[in-house]
Amino acid sequence: MKRIDFAIIFMATIMYFFTGCQDANKKKTVKSGYDKEIRELISKMTLDEKIGQLNMLSGDWSVTGPVVRTDFKEDIKAGKVGTMLNAYTAKHARKLMQLSVDSTRLGIPLLLGYDVIHGHRTIFPIPLGESCTWDLDLIEKAAQIAAEEASAEGIHWTFAPMVDIARDPRWGRVMEGAGEDPWLGSQIAKARVNGFQGEDLSLNNTILACVKHVAAYGAPIAGRDYNTVDLSERTLFETYLPPYRAAVEAGVGTAMTAFNEINGIPCTSNHWLWEDLLRGQWGFDGFVLTDYTAILELIKHGVANDLYDASVLAINAGVDVDMVSQGFINHLKKAIENGEVSEERINQSVYRILKAKFELGLFDDPYRYCDTVREKDVVMTKEKVEFARKAGRDACVLLKNNNVLPFSKNIKSIAVIGPLADTKEDMIGAWTAAGDRYTRPVTLLEGIKNKLGTSVKIRYAKGTDYNSWSKDGFREAVKAAKKADVVILALGENWQMSSEAQSRSMIDLPGNQNELADAIIKANMNTAIILMNGRPLTIQHLDDIAPAILETWYAGTEGGNAIADVIFGDYNPSGKLTITFPRNVGQIPIFYSHKNTGRPFNPSDHYTSKYIDVPNSPLYPFGYGLSYTTFQYEQLSVDKTEISKQDTLRVNVVLTNTGNYDGAEVAQLYIRDLVGSVTRPVKELRGFQKIFLKKGATKKLTFLLTDKDFSFYRKNMTYGSEPGHFEIFVGGSSATMYKSSFILK
Ligand code: GLC
Numbered sequence: 001m002k003r004i005d006f007a008i009i010f011m012a013t014i015m016y017f018f019t020g021c022q023d024a025n026k027k028k029t030v031k032s033g034y035d036k037e038i039r040e041l042i043s044k045m046t047l048d049e050k051i052g053q054l055n056m057l058s059g060d061w062s063v064t065g066p067v068v069r070t071d072f073k074e075d076i077k078a079g080k081v082g083t084m085l086n087a088y089t090a091k092h093a094r095k096l097m098q099l100s101v102d103s104t105r106l107g108i109p110l111l112l113g114y115d116v117i118h119g120h121r122t123i124f125p126i127p128l129g130e131s132c133t134w135d136l137d138l139i140e141k142a143a144q145i146a147a148e149e150a151s152a153e154g155i156h157w158t159f160a161p162m163v164d165i166a167r168d169p170r171w172g173r174v175m176e177g178a179g180e181d182p183w184l185g186s187q188i189a190k191a192r193v194n195g196f197q198g199e200d201l202s203l204n205n206t207i208l209a210c211v212k213h214v215a216a217y218g219a220p221i222a223g224r225d226y227n228t229v230d231l232s233e234r235t236l237f238e239t240y241l242p243p244y245r246a247a248v249e250a251g252v253g254t255a256m257t258a259f260n261e262i263n264g265i266p267c268t269s270n271h272w273l274w275e276d277l278l279r280g281q282w283g284f285d286g287f288v289l290t291d292y293t294a295i296l297e298l299i300k301h302g303v304a305n306d307l308y309d310a311s312v313l314a315i316n317a318g319v320d321v322d323m324v325s326q327g328f329i330n331h332l333k334k335a336i337e338n339g340e341v342s343e344e345r346i347n348q349s350v351y352r353i354l355k356a357k358f359e360l361g362l363f364d365d366p367y368r369y370c371d372t373v374r375e376k377d378v379v380m381t382k383e384k385v386e387f388a389r390k391a392g393r394d395a396c397v398l399l400k401n402n403n404v405l406p407f408s409k410n411i412k413s414i415a416v417i418g419p420l421a422d423t424k425e426d427m428i429g430a431w432t433a434a435g436d437r438y439t440r441p442v443t444l445l446e447g448i449k450n451k452l453g454t455s456v457k458i459r460y461a462k463g464t465d466y467n468s469w470s471k472d473g474f475r476e477a478v479k480a481a482k483k484a485d486v487v488i489l490a491l492g493e494n495w496q497m498s499s500e501a502q503s504r505s506m507i508d509l510p511g512n513q514n515e516l517a518d519a520i521i522k523a524n525m526n527t528a529i530i531l532m533n534g535r536p537l538t539i540q541h542l543d544d545i546a547p548a549i550l551e552t553w554y555a556g557t558e559g560g561n562a563i564a565d566v567i568f569g570d571y572n573p574s575g576k577l578t579i580t581f582p583r584n585v586g587q588i589p590i591f592y593s594h595k596n597t598g599r600p601f602n603p604s605d606h607y608t609s610k611y612i613d614v615p616n617s618p619l620y621p622f623g624y625g626l627s628y629t630t631f632q633y634e635q636l637s638v639d640k641t642e643i644s645k646q647d648t649l650r651v652n653v654v655l656t657n658t659g660n661y662d663g664a665e666v667a668q669l670y671i672r673d674l675v676g677s678v679t680r681p682v683k684e685l686r687g688f689q690k691i692f693l694k695k696g697a698t699k700k701l702t703f704l705l706t707d708k709d710f711s712f713y714r715k716n717m718t719y720g721s722e723p724g725h726f727e728i729f730v731g732g733s734s735a736t737m738y739k740s741s742f743i744l745k
Helices: 003-026 035-044 047-053 072-077 090-103 127-131 136-152 172-176 182-197 233-240 242-249 271-281 297-301 307-317 327-337 343-359 372-378 382-394 444-452 474-483 513-523 540-545 559-567
Strands: 055-058 083-085 111-114 210-214 254-257 287-289 397-401 413-417 457-461 486-492 527-532 548-551 631-638 649-657 663-673 684-693 698-705 724-731 739-744
Touching: 035 343, 047 055, 047 327, 047 343, 055 072, 072 090, 090 111, 090 372, 111 343, 127 136, 127 172, 127 182, 136 182, 136 372, 136 382, 182 233, 182 242, 182 684, 210 242, 233 242, 242 254, 271 307, 287 343, 297 307, 307 327, 307 343, 327 343, 382 559, 413 444, 413 474, 444 457, 444 486, 444 559, 457 474, 474 513, 486 513, 513 527, 513 540, 527 559, 548 559, 631 663, 631 724, 631 739, 649 663, 649 684, 649 724, 663 698, 684 698
Parallel strands: 055 083, 083 111, 210 254, 254 287, 413 457, 413 486, 486 527, 527 548
Antiparallel strands: 397 548, 631 649, 649 698, 663 684, 663 724, 724 739
């Protein structure tokens, strides 16, 4: 690197950190509309009461981390608790609230939070599945429904949306996010925040949201949950930070620290992250809570000698609420006496927490979310359940179909086989809040029976267990398959094989499911595979032998009915993958927006980037998903071949439904910046439109691109575009090569 370049980078980095830090010092907590009330209340509070607001304890209605037994009721009455998690129902929430309002000197209401990740009682497809709908309105409405139900059960706050970009499906929490792409992930983050928080937090059917886990929790080395994250500054900014920023720009009220470190400093004690970046540069004006016992874990990270040290680090880094570690409540008073923490810093945190409580209307009426009558009226209504069924359908991604699906309803018999064919507990996946796991979910077998009634002979055989090597059930399953007109074979992971602390080093179908597939498909070629899983799986063998494969993720409370709607053609699948399916685990990390490198694969040149045992291409790429119909893209054009930074580029394309079914297509637009001051990805998603077309129908689509769409972190880490040639790709997946081009002057 030339000396001058180094000097530019060095100066820019200094400036960047300096202005970042300077902004942080300049930027005080944003004034709330309740500024006067908050300041008056703070002026009355003792130091103990202030520190009490910073302490979060877990109730015992769910377990979402290492259990720390506390007598939280006594602590609440003693004014030592400001927020709680894992406590709900209108009745229970009322009891806890009464302890705080009636038993403490100032009667400050509690804030009750819960992991309402993809529904509260009515459970929607797992978030990764929901993201495959590419339907921002649907995603927002699902969050709004979740807020409606949670708020009816005493909950003020959800620890969602989880927006961690993930490109390693070994990591179990890919199920909880929106896949691999920062641009799409940012759109979805906004939709979820808006769905939870609505227009007015003081309404009793909206709840505070929480963007998590800040930052880059989805990038653990080797895909092993809680492992170290080690990224370049550029990758952090280009790939992992955008969805958190999008949530902040959408007005998210809280943010949660990630367990991991960034650049050697754990997020829970990372001043740059909270004070310089989120508050200083992004203008975040909510409060920061740690993840579960994360302050205590600073000791194991090796940045604190004991919980006292850890608490000082965390509070001085800008963290406001201590989830379950009890470091703040037990050590901050001493730290203030020792002059290691200022009371002004404590007041800042108290202000932010009280601001949320005022904005939720809890000081007007602490019991506004504890109405047992409303609770009965609002939860799991017919409309909500129907919407969950729609979401289940839209989340389905058709990965392969040799004209096997949809099945006719005029069949005489069907065999429903597999470890995931009749399992209520797996239908709703992980992170299911107060969702009923064991009685309410509609299994696939039940959904098929609901669809076909008694006119069709339905044979069921489990065949094998989800993670078994026993073939005892094969014979019965093969017999059922041989007798049936068509076969549904439901394979995948059980719900506890993904989510938190559930990383897998190999992501094949578990157990002997592949062998069961061999046997069933040999017995009956009219077999469709239904996948239920929380992550991409390496299913090359299944793709080689199966006539049809439908990815359904965990489709939610109405999952069986939703999948049956798709299998029997009452709904034409329209889902598109938001995360790449690798051919094998050796390809990971593999994602569409990769760099070209200096030696891109060239089959006629030995010395180019490749494996000798597998193609570079994924099994299924980002943005991919089939339909029962076909779509054709024509007449791709740009309205200008040269534009300035001030111009808007209009990209036109004509989309036609050229098949025999009405259906929806997600038309995607990608750009490529051919030459930059740094290397640029071969594609970047910058637009999509989900369009429903009747068979034979045609529609002209227009995408509008501005300078913002061409911007990136340039060589000196400033954000903006650079003049040069760009290619534009439009199509039904990131693999499209249908392109046009333009010059940015
Ligand atoms: C868990 C998760 C976090 C969740 C929190 C509270 O450890 O990491 O996503 O919100 O604890 O349950």
